[in-house]
Amino acid sequence: MTPRRQRTLVVIGILVGAGIGTAVALTAFSGNLLYYYTPTQALSKNLGPKDVFRLGGLVEKGTVERKAGSLTIRFIVTDNRNSIPVVFTGILPNLFRAGQGVIVNGHMSNRGVFVANQVLAKHDSDYMPLKLYNKENGTRYTEPGQMNRGAGYGGP
């Protein structure tokens, strides 16, 4: 084999490798996008138990219920127009609180309850709580240790 042909082979190898990489990336990509909906959007979409998505809104005051000593908690997420009841079993993020923003990952059950496998609490980046400066503040989300991913690196 001449050096030239060998180099052509190397180039073809690179292209094939990069192509396979891209194909793998795009396949994995399309299956792992999590869309974010508000309760109003979610209800208008007629989502079934197989559609995993993120639901975002406020934890409605007075709706947080927990049987003492159990890790299962129920609450209602609202965008002040529509609401969806949510059930979650696990450790809540430290910042979870009634009246605060929340994002939950999961799916709708057949009975219209959102079954969450992950809860992220929203906290204002004005967590610098003196509010010295009344700037527009963005929001951030945390959950207990950002944990509980599916297949995982990092996750147990």
Add this chain to the structure above:
Amino acid sequence: MAPELGEFALVLALALAALQAIAGLAGPWRGGEKLMALARPAAWTQLLAVAVAFGCLTYSFVTTDLTVRYVAENANAAMPLLYKFTGVWGAHAGSLLLWILILAFWGGAVALFSRRLPRVFALRVIGVMGLVSLGFIAFSLFLSDPFIRALPPPPSGADLNPILQDPLLALHPPMLYMGYVGFSVAFAFAIAAMIGGRMDAAWARWTRPWTLAAWLFLTLGITAGSFWSYYELGWGGWWFWDPVENASFMPWLVGTALIHSLVVTEKRGAFKGWTALLAIFAFSLSLLGTFLVRSGVLVSVHAFAIDPRRGIYVLALLAVAIGGGLALYAWRARRLAATGGGFGLLSRETMIVVNNVLLVVACAAVLLGTLYPLFYGVLTGGRLSVGPPYFNKVFIPLMVAMFVFIGLAPSVRWRRGNWRELGRRLLWPFVIALVLAIIVGAVTWNGGSMVLVAGVALALWIMVSALAELARRIIQAPAGRRLRLSRAAWGMTFAHFGAGVAVLGIVVSSLLSSYLNTSLTPGQSAEVGGYRFVFADARRITGPNYRGEQGVFHVFEDGQRVAVLRPESRVYLQGMPTSESSISWKPTHDIYVAMGQAVGEHAWSFRLQVRPFVRFIWFGGILMAFGGVLALADPRYRRRKTGGGGP
């Protein structure tokens, strides 16, 4: 007084950076001897001025001067002294000042250690460094001034974000920035070489130590961040594919590709254009990371407060760096034509091409996953996120291929390898790795799986082949010189071996960890991973700037008490709750308890975990960085004469 002095010093630094850029870049062009003589002193005095500014801000923090707005927002008189120091870089404005300090430090170091380089080339490097400094100092002064006063001062300061009040955070951002910013040196070397139109083996030899230094700091920074996440933020998770983690990981991937392709450019004079591109992209990705973190466009635990002007400014810097770099490349690329000669299909060169392709594709995949939510939001107005499963699915196969090649590459000759020789050299490492992995599989027969055996085999393959290659080189070296093998070879061995150690930690801890989320009241107990966790007691605690509850756990194995753990659930002065985990470090595994919120009277939620081999991940990272230190210590980087060709 201190803030005004700091402000003044920063303005001075801005002027000095401008002078440094002009003297370094315009000096050689216009041929002004006096102007050229100014470049180095400008770099040093700029470093001095920035250091004074940084010192002033630190002073304001330590004395908790609440009239300074940035201090009032991030410090509190009750805070422990250590966090008054580290609080300086706990939020946007101060961490930007740290970034500038480190940039000035690298600039000063380049000015000091570039005297042996051709004069015009060295001046151009210093000039480009000055230009980068200019961009960032202006950013600090005009868009995020840390020295602004707020009068009247608030009665008491806010607090540093409690999750940042941790000793390791003293280390993590400076290390990370040393790495990020360090790639600006490789960038400046590439730009200077392209302006001069000459890039050869000598150029690669000058660039390598700087790139290695940046790379090893970035490695340490990422390792420290991952470890911090494990015990402070992560409840036992150590990597989340969080956008800000990705922002530090992408320059690392390209930087790793760069240190390898520089080897080819130095030894064989090949891949010059590609190496220059990698140098441009490594630094551009650092800038992109800065943009992602500071513009607030991405939702992340690490992100700083939002100010759209900052985002636009960093984006403009990024556009200048990438656009300018690529334009220069397009203009000069033909002059960088390869002189290195050909190489065979089986050769070290090919191996490094494979390394580079895999690393760059991995980086592109991470980039896609990190930026896609942004594009989607801009284009459709909707919101989505790309989950960790995407990253794992793309990243793991690429890395598996990478790890197979890590074991092969060092045993392949330059130019033209020999299949038979390669087989002879690697047969035993392969067999040893396989046998050991099967033994591991047999021992962990209950919890293990084929994936575990394959993963462990891969990790051992990397480690054993690295050692075998080192042993071969020592044996084949002439008697008497055996232990004086080049430090670069030792460095490579350590770095590759460290990668194997990290892979072992990742595989075993991901597949064999056990955990349980549960609620317990004092007196109750739970069984996890062969241990009995007894929740003995809960007591109230009061710290300097927080209150909370502490759980006391007694951990038993076969009736013997092996550990007492005290996880805490704290609420800081300003109302932010945090969880402090408690970990018992056993030789092969960690016993880990984290305490969540109260779920009833005298009942709390807990996460109990047993994580085998998890510390190997960070130990591997440290070994890799140590390999970088060894390679950096290679005497040939200090050799006086700089000949044209490779050795």
